[in-house]
Amino acid sequence: MSSIRICAVLLAFGAAIYAYPRRVRAESGGPFRVIVNTGNPVDAIDRRFLADAFFKKTTRWPNDEAIRPVDLAPSSPLRRTFSEEVLKRSIAAVKSYWQQVVFAGHGVPPPELDSESDVVKFVAKNRWAVGYVSPGVNVAGVKIVVVR
Amino acid sequence: MFGPATKREGVDGRRQLTALAERGIYAAILPRCPVRCTLRLQILVILVALAVASRAAAWTLGDPDSPSTLDVHGFVSQGFIKSTANDYLVDSSSGSFEFSEAGLNFTTQLTDRLRAGLQLFAFDQGSLGTFDVRADWFYLDYHFKDWFGVRAGRVKLVYGLYNDISDIDAARTPVLLPASIYPETNRYYLLAVTGGELYGFVNLNRGGGLDYHLIGGAIPVELPSQIGAPEQASNIDIPYIAAGRIMWETPLDGLRVGATGAVLKLNETAVFAPMPPMPTLPPLNAHAVEYVGVLSGEYVGHNLLLAAEGGSSRTTLTDDQPALVPPGRTVSGGGYGLAAYRVTPWLQPALYYSVYWPNVDDRNGPGKFQDDLSGTLRFDINNYWLVKLEAHYMHGTAVLSGEQITMGRENWGLFLLKTTAYF
Numbered sequence: 079m080s081s082i083r084i085c086a087v088l089l090a091f092g093a094a095i096y097a098y099p100r101r102v103r104a105e106s107g108g109p110f111r112v113i114v115n116t117g118n119p120v121d122a123i124d125r126r127f128l129a130d131a132f133f134k135k136t137t138r139w140p141n142d143e144a145i146r147p148v149d150l151a152p153s154s155p156l157r158r159t160f161s162e163e164v165l166k167r168s169i170a171a172v173k174s175y176w177q178q179v180v181f182a183g184h185g186v187p188p189p190e191l192d193s194e195s196d197v198v199k200f201v202a203k204n205r206w207a208v209g210y211v212s213p214g215v216n217v218a219g220v221k222i223v224v225v226r
Numbered sequence: 227m228f229g230p231a232t233k234r235e236g237v238d239g240r241r242q243l244t245a246l247a248e249r250g251i252y253a254a255i256l257p258r259c260p261v262r263c264t265l266r267l268q269i270l271v272i273l274v275a276l277a278v279a280s281r282a283a284a285w286t287l288g289d290p291d292s293p294s295t296l297d298v299h300g301f302v303s304q305g306f307i308k309s310t311a312n313d314y315l316v317d318s319s320s321g322s323f324e325f326s327e328a329g330l331n332f333t334t335q336l337t338d339r340l341r342a343g344l345q346l347f348a349f350d351q352g353s354l355g356t357f358d359v360r361a362d363w364f365y366l367d368y369h370f371k372d373w374f375g376v377r378a379g380r381v382k383l384v385y386g387l388y389n390d391i392s393d394i395d396a397a398r399t400p401v402l403l404p405a406s407i408y409p410e411t412n413r414y415y416l417l418a419v420t421g422g423e424l425y426g427f428v429n430l431n432r433g434g435g436l437d438y439h440l441i442g443g444a445i446p447v448e449l450p451s452q453i454g455a456p457e458q459a460s461n462i463d464i465p466y467i468a469a470g471r472i473m474w475e476t477p478l479d480g481l482r483v484g485a486t487g488a489v490l491k492l493n494e495t496a497v498f499a500p501m502p503p504m505p506t507l508p509p510l511n512a513h514a515v516e517y518v519g520v521l522s523g524e525y526v527g528h529n530l531l532l533a534a535e536g537g538s539s540r541t542t543l544t545d546d547q548p549a550l551v552p553p554g555r556t557v558s559g560g561g562y563g564l565a566a567y568r569v570t571p572w573l574q575p576a577l578y579y580s581v582y583w584p585n586v587d588d589r590n591g592p593g594k595f596q597d598d599l600s601g602t603l604r605f606d607i608n609n610y611w612l613v614k615l616e617a618h619y620m621h622g623t624a625v626l627s628g629e630q631i632t633m634g635r636e637n638w639g640l641f642l643l644k645t646t647a648y649f
Contacts, residue, residue: 127429135435170571171526178391182384183331183382
């Protein structure tokens with residue numbers, strides 16, 4: 079009987095994880111916009127895919143081109159929001175992750191740019207780049223994508 | 227898990243092999259090395275210090291818009307260890323500053339899929355470090371797909387959650403990782419493997435992802451000077467090691483669980499100096515095979531870190547003088563639980579409890595167990611400089627060396643202060 083209860087609890091736990099809401103506030107009216115190059119055919123990104131791209135666990139777009147994520151400086155309030163909502167970690171935890179990766183020789187973090195306009199320029203210049211900016215920033219030359 | 231942290235005052239053939247049989251391979255091969263602060267280390271430290279002082283951020287050389295840049299990272303650490311009794315890792319009962327590390331690495335993306343990297347590293351930790359600069363890792367990495375890549379060269383040994391960063395103070399919260407899974411001796415012998423690695427990340431969509439590493443190769447062991455020692459190891463080599471780790475990154479962000487398995491072989495030849503009136507003993511050739519398994523779980527969410535691991539190793543020893551060193555098989559085991567929480571961006575306390583048995587079939591008596599309750603305060607002064615304060619309450623002597631294993635004080639305390647600058 080106890081094993082049945084344990085199985086039921088595990089199944090409920092698994093179902094809860096599976097049904098865990100994945101929407102983030104980037105879709106409309108949220109605190110940031112995710113941008114890609116206008117030459118990128120992608121119009122919508124799964125939140126987990128975006129997180130894996132910024133952790134460089136996933137390094138390829140669906141068309142097999144290399145993803146080039148670009149970050150803001152750690153002092154940026156927008157980066158803090160993006161880290162908490164998309165990466166689900168504090169900036170300090172993200173930094174800790176990259177220290178592990180860098181010093182184990184398994185990779186390097188995305189470049190960190192000083193301003194959101196620099197992020198827009200970077201994405202406009204690099205066809206397979208992805209970044210994030212505030213809603214009010216001029217995004218001419220890049221494309222806003224929906225985060226699911 | 228490959229053996230507890232120990233310090234040896236010399237290479238004692240019989241004691242080595244006894245230790246090897248009883249306590250794991252690496253407890254047996256730790257000769258006392260003279261400390262030599264070489265010019266090369268000074269150059270490395272100066273380079274890192276200059277980098278930290280001049281621009282405390284990673285150097286990216288080349289056009290930042292181009293993927294083919296050269297990334298440079300580095301760190302310098304200095305610590306102090308003091309114990310209330312017993313000598314652990316260094317002459318800690320007197321207090322010791324023999325706790326230093328410096329590293330500098332270079333990584334470049336040569337093509338869309340090809341990357342190369344090199345890290346220079348030097349450290350001093352009692353008998354374990356000699357301050358010689360060595361290549362911590364170097365590799366060529368070809369990334370065919372996210373689910374399949376190949377590295378060749380000297381690659382970090384991915385083992386459990388943290389073995390590959392066990393020499394990097396900035397990459398973890400505690401100063402000392404739990405010795406039940408990550409004995410300090412691993413830093414010297416089991417940090418990297420000369421050979422190759424297959425790795426990948428398989429996206430399972432809503433099922434999370436699978437991260438895997440398969441590593442194979444050999445570990446060259448450089449014997450230090452043993453002049454004057456009555457018993458000497460004339461040869462130690464690890465002709466092969468094979469290890470694999472698979473980690474399931476669950477659909478719950480930050481939760482990963484996995485398992486590591488490894489097998490390695492160690493060969494050793496020990497020679498004994500004449501000790502009249504005793505007859506001169508012939509050289510002793512011994513071989514050990516060790517199988518290791520570790521189960522791991524970690525949750526990193528927002529400011530919280532939880533981790534737990536448990537493992538076991540089985541060592542089988544054979545030699546050509548069974549009357550002198552009886553062959554045998556030993557199973558050791560242990561595990562730990564760790565919790566850390568970032569209270570503010572500059573303060574992260576951590577606690578862990580670790581338990582270790584050198585021989586799971588004999589857990590009572592001096593040197594038969596080790597309980598370790600540890601508390602750490604990590605202060606991130608800024609983005610490039612941290613300070614850690616750590617205290618351990620130790621119950622047991624299994625992680626000690628020499629006569630302390632049986633003669634050391636059973637209840638003792640260990641205090642560490644460490645600072646690291648990194649970029």
